[in-house]
Amino acid sequence: MDPDETTTSRRGFLRGVGTVGGGSAVIAGSAESASAQEATTHQVDMTDGLVFDPDSLTIAPGDTVVWETVGSVGHSVTAYEDEQPEGVEFWSSGDLDSEQAARNAYPDQGDVASGETYEHTFETEGVYDYFCIPHEAAGMIAELEVVEGGAAPDGGGGPVIPQVPDSAKSLAVAATTAMLSVLALAWFFIKYGGDYETVEDGGE
Missing domain, CATH: 1.10.287 (Helix Hairpins)
Known part of the structure; x- marks a missing residue:
C-alpha cells in the first residue's frame, strides 16, 4: 500500500x-x-355594545394586552385599585396613579377614542379586574388572569402552546x-x- x-x-x-x-x-x-x-400580545376590543371583547382573558407573565376601541364610542381601561395582585402598581389608560385620579381626570385623560389603543404588559401572576369609567354602570367590566404558561388556545385556562417564531x-x-x-x-x-x-x- x-x-x-x-x-x-x-x-x-x-x-x-x-x-x-x-x-x-x-x-x-x-x-x-x-x-x-417569545412573549405574546393579546387584543381586547372595546365596542359600541359597551363591552370588552373578550371580557375574560388568561395570559402568561410578560405578555402584553392591547385594548382597541373598534366602534365610535370612546372608552377607558381602568384598574380597580383594590382588585389587583399585591404589590402591583396601579395602571390605566391615561397613566394616572390611582383609581380616583383616573375617575376625576376622565375624559380629559384616559379616553381611548375610536381607532386608538392602550396597552399594558403584565409581569405579576394573579387576577386583575378593570372597567370602563363612562360605562361602568352599564356593566363594562372585565378581568384577566396572569398564570405561568398562559391559557389554552380554546380559552380553557390550560397551558398555552408556545407561539414559535x-x-x-x-x-x-x-x-x-x-x-x-x-x-x-x-x-x-x-x-x-x-x-x-x-x-x-x-x-x-
Whole structure:
C-alpha cells in the first residue's frame, strides 16, 4: 500500500457523525431558547355594545394586552385599585396613579377614542379586574388572569402552546433534516461499509 494512502474507517466516520450531530443539537437548542423567550400580545376590543371583547382573558407573565376601541364610542381601561395582585402598581389608560385620579381626570385623560389603543404588559401572576369609567354602570367590566404558561388556545385556562417564531421553526427544520441525513448515512456505512481507502495522489 502506498504510504501516501489514508484509511477512512467506520469508527472515524461515526466520530464525524457525532460532531455534526452535536452541531445539530446546538441549532435545535437555539431554536427552543428563541421560542421560550417569545412573549405574546393579546387584543381586547372595546365596542359600541359597551363591552370588552373578550371580557375574560388568561395570559402568561410578560405578555402584553392591547385594548382597541373598534366602534365610535370612546372608552377607558381602568384598574380597580383594590382588585389587583399585591404589590402591583396601579395602571390605566391615561397613566394616572390611582383609581380616583383616573375617575376625576376622565375624559380629559384616559379616553381611548375610536381607532386608538392602550396597552399594558403584565409581569405579576394573579387576577386583575378593570372597567370602563363612562360605562361602568352599564356593566363594562372585565378581568384577566396572569398564570405561568398562559391559557389554552380554546380559552380553557390550560397551558398555552408556545407561539414559535418563524426563525426558530426554520432552525428546527434545518436541524432535523441534517440529523436525519446523518443518521441515514451512518446506517448505510455501518450496514455496507468496511474500511475504505482514499488515494490522495492518484496512486494505485
